[in-house]
C-alpha cells in the first residue's frame with residue numbers, strides 16, 4: 001500500500017471525480033477526510049470507504065468560507081491525526097456568457113472555484129508545516145482554464161487562476177517539502193454540477209470517448225506518490241488528448 005498511515009483531505013468528494021479519488025487513495029491505505037457541502041453525500045462515501053475496510057471521516061463544509069475551512073482543518077486533525085495530502089477538487093461553473101452573468105454569479109464562482117484551493121491550501125499547508133515532514137497538494141484545474149469557451153466565463157477565468165495559483169503555491173511551499181501540482185481534466189463522468197452521466201454527450205478527443213472518474217483518481221495517485229517525486233508545480237492533462245488536437 002503506497003499511502004499507508006497518510007491522511008488525505010479530498011474536497012467535493014461526495015460524488016463523481018472526488019468520490020473516485022477518495023476511494024482510490026483509501027485503497028492505497030490513506031485515511032480520508034471526505035469533504036462535501038452536502039452532508040448526505042459525504043456520509044455515504046465515508047460509509048462506503050469504511051464498509052470496504054478503510055478509514056474515513058465525513059465532513060460537511062463550505063470550502064469557500066474561511067471560518068469553515070479553519071474548522072474543517074482542525075476537525076480533520078482531531079479525527080484523523082494529521083494532514084499529508086490535500087486534493088482541491090471542488091468547483092462550480094457559471095455556464096453563462098459575458099452578457100448573462102451577474103456580478104453575484106461571478107463572485108460565487110470565483111469564491112468556490114479559485115478561492116477554495118487558496119483557502120484549503122493555506123490552512124492545510126500551515127498544518128503540514130507544523131507537522132514538519134512535507135506533504136502533497138493537488139489542485140484540480142480544467143482544460144477550460146487553458147482556452148476560451150462560448151458558454152462559461154467566470155469558471156474559465158477561475159480555472160486559469162487555479163493553474164497559476166498552483167505554480168506560486170509550488171514555489172512558496174517547496175522549502176517545506178510540500179509538492180504542489182495541478183491536473184486538468186476534460187469530459188470525465190458527468191458534467192460539473194450534474195450527477196447524471198450522459199453517454200451521448202459529444203466528445204472531441206483522441207480517445208473517442210469520455211473519461212471515467214477513475215482516470216482522474218489514477219492521475220492523483222501518481223502525483224501524490226513517490227513515483228512522481230521529481231514533478232513540482234506541473235500540470236497533467238487527463239483529457240483523452242483533446243488539448244493535443246487542432247480545433248476545427
Ligand SMILES: NC(=O)c1ccc[n+]([C@@H]2O[C@H](COP(=O)([O-])OP(=O)(O)OC[C@H]3O[C@@H](n4cnc5c(N)ncnc54)[C@H](O)[C@@H]3O)[C@@H](O)[C@H]2O)c1
Nearest residue numbers: 012014016017036037062063089091142185187188192193
Ligand atoms: N466532470 C468533468 O467533465 C470535468 C471537466 C473538467 C474539470 N472538472 C473539474 O473536476 C472537479 C470535479 O468535477 P465534478 O464533475 O466531479 O463535479 P461535481 O459537480 O459532480 O461534484 C462536485 C462536488 O463538490 C461539492 N461542492 C460544491 N461546492 C462546494 C463547496 N463550496 N464546498 C464543499 N463542497 C462543494 C458538490 O456538493 C459536489 O458533490 C472540478 O474541479 C471540476 O471543475 C471536471
